[in-house]
Structure formats: structure tokens, C-alpha cells
Amino acid sequence: MITFKDVKLSYGKKEILKDLNFCIERGKITSILGPNGCGKTTLLSSLQGNVDIKGQILINGVDIRKYKIRELAKIIAFVPQIYSLSFPYTVKDIVVGGRTAHINNIPSKEDYKISKKYIELVGISHLEDIPYTQISGGQRQLVFIARALCQETDIIVLDEPTSYLDIKNQIIVMKIIKNLQKTLNKTCIMTLHDPNLALSYSDETLMFINGSVSKGLSKDIINQSNIKSSYGINSRKIYLEENEFLYFK
Numbered sequence: 353m354i355t356f357k358d359v360k361l362s363y364g365k366k367e368i369l370k371d372l373n374f375c376i377e378r379g380k381i382t383s384i385l386g387p388n389g390c391g392k393t394t395l396l397s398s399l400q401g402n403v404d405i406k407g408q409i410l411i412n413g414v415d416i417r418k419y420k421i422r423e424l425a426k427i428i429a430f431v432p433q434i435y436s437l438s439f440p441y442t443v444k445d446i447v448v449g450g451r452t453a454h455i456n457n458i459p460s461k462e463d464y465k466i467s468k469k470y471i472e473l474v475g476i477s478h479l480e481d482i483p484y485t486q487i488s489g490g491q492r493q494l495v496f497i498a499r500a501l502c503q504e505t506d507i508i509v510l511d512e513p514t515s516y517l518d519i520k521n522q523i524i525v526m527k528i529i530k531n532l533q534k535t536l537n538k539t540c541i542m543t544l545h546d547p548n549l550a551l552s553y554s555d556e557t558l559m560f561i562n563g564s565v566s567k568g569l570s571k572d573i574i575n576q577s578n579i580k581s582s583y584g585i586n587s588r589k590i591y592l593e594e595n596e597f598l599y600f601k
């Protein structure tokens with residue numbers, strides 16, 4: 353469904369990633385892991401066309417550069433890392449903005465009904481009339497997840513969806529993502545900082561290791577040796593109630 357063929361990504365003359373060759377399959381949850389500054393966000397940005405691309409990124413067999421923005425917005429929705437807004441739009445107005453690709457004019461009653469459904473799904477109904485400028489970083493993250501869901505795309509890309517969330521909301525968001533895959537067959541791609549979340553909730557993992565990329569089943573890729581090579585830290589796999597976890601030393 354998403355294929356990277358000999359892709360090189362740069363910001364102007366500054367080359368960030370090269371020799372990217374992999375496929376992300378439909379209906380799978382894929383995590384992207386790697387140390388700060390290795391290029392995870394850059395990789396996701398390439399799916400928005402925000403980076404200079406050499407080689408080919410194919411979405412459903414079509415080169416990403418051939419899509420019009422509106423067409424792409426019906427296929428891929430993005431949840432950014434953090435999003436500041438200076439105007440005090442209410443939460444429900446931000447979320448309904450996810451309908452933009454589907455409408456020609458102002459949002460209809462039906463669009464607000466759809467946004468309400470996703471506001472409920474991520475558990476922020478109590479915030480819907482509150483200005484976005486008056487909610488916390490974690491709550492903002494949930495707002496942008498609801499907004500992306502409102503776009504009703506097959507693919508959802510999330511840049512560190514748990515970074516501002518407390519432990520309860522981290523689990524809620526991971527379960528929402530799992531549920532989207534199970535019930536709606538969505539393809540989810542997310543950057544994460546916690547290998548244990550990737551191990552527990554994603555089918556596949558793409559890990560940056562010394563400038564190159566390894567991809568495979570999460571349980572195979574997230575291991576002692578790759579963690580050492582990628583992050584330079586020691587770890588051990590432990591098993592609890594038939595689940596695998598990493599213990600960091």
C-alpha cells in the first residue's frame with residue numbers, strides 16, 4: 353500500500369535519509385523507532401510532501417507527487433507532534449476541520465455529527481465547547497487524534513501520539529489505534545519513543561539503526577541487539593503472561 357523505492361529525503365541541500373526501501377502493508381500497525389534526531393519525523397513528513405523526495409514513494413501504486421493535496425487528504429490523515437494555535441477556536445471546531453477534504457463549503461450538521469462521534473471516541477466530550485488555547489498539551493493531542501479520525505482516511509499517521517499523555521491516556525490512545533485497525537481495517541503508522549508500546553501494540557516496526565532502516569515483525573526487530581545498536585543501551589527481554597517486554601538496564 354505504501355512503498356518506498358530507493359528514496360532519499362532532504363531539506364534543500366541537507367540530506368537526512370537515503371536508501372529507503374520498504375513497504376508498509378494495508379491494515380497493519382507500524383511503529384517507527386529510533387533515537388532523537390535520526391529522522392523519524394522527516395520520514396513521516398515525506399508522506400505529506402513536506403520534504404524533498406528523490407526516488408519513489410508510492411501510495412496505492414501511485415507516486416505521491418501525482419496526488420493533489422485534497423486527494424491525498426482523503427487517503428492519509430496526520431496527527432502532528434504538537435500544534436499551537438493562537439486563535440481560541442473551540443475543540444469541536446478544530447475537530448470538524450478534519451472534514452475539510454470532504455466538503456466544499458462550511459461544515460454541515462452532518463459534519464458536526466461525525467466530529468462528535470470521534471470526540472466521544474477519544475473521550476474528550478467534556479471539552480468540546482472549550483477553546484483549544486485553554487486545554488493541556490495531552491488534551492490537545494487527543495483533539496488532533498479526533499480531528500484525524502474525522503478525515504475518515506484509510507491511513508492514519510501519528511507523530512509521537514503518546515508524548516504528552518499520562519500513562520492512562522497512553523494506553524487509551526494505543527487501544528483506540530488497535531481498535532481502528534480491528535474494526536475499520538485502518539493502516540496506522542506512528543513514531544514512538546517507548547519500544548515497549550511498539551512491542552505491545554504494533555504488528556511491525558521500522559527501526560533506525562546507525563543511519564539505515566530495519567523493518568519486520570515488532571517481536572523480531574525489537575530485540576537486545578538492535579536496541580543496543582540503535583540507542584546504545586542495554587536491555588533484556590522479559591515475558592509476562594505470554595507478553596514480551598523489554599527491561600532496560
Ligand SMILES: Nc1ncnc2c1ncn2[C@@H]1O[C@H](COP(=O)(O)OP(=O)(O)OP(=O)(O)O)[C@@H](O)[C@H]1O
Nearest residue numbers: 363366368386387388389390391392393394395543
Ligand atoms: N525543516 C528542517 N530543515 C533542516 N533540517 C531539519 C528540518 N527538520 C529536521 N531537520 C533535521 O533533520 C534531522 C532529523 O530530524 P527529525 O525531526 O526527523 O528527527 P526525529 O527522529 O523525529 O527526532 P525526535 O525524536 O527528536 O523528534 C535532524 O538532524 C534535524 O536537525
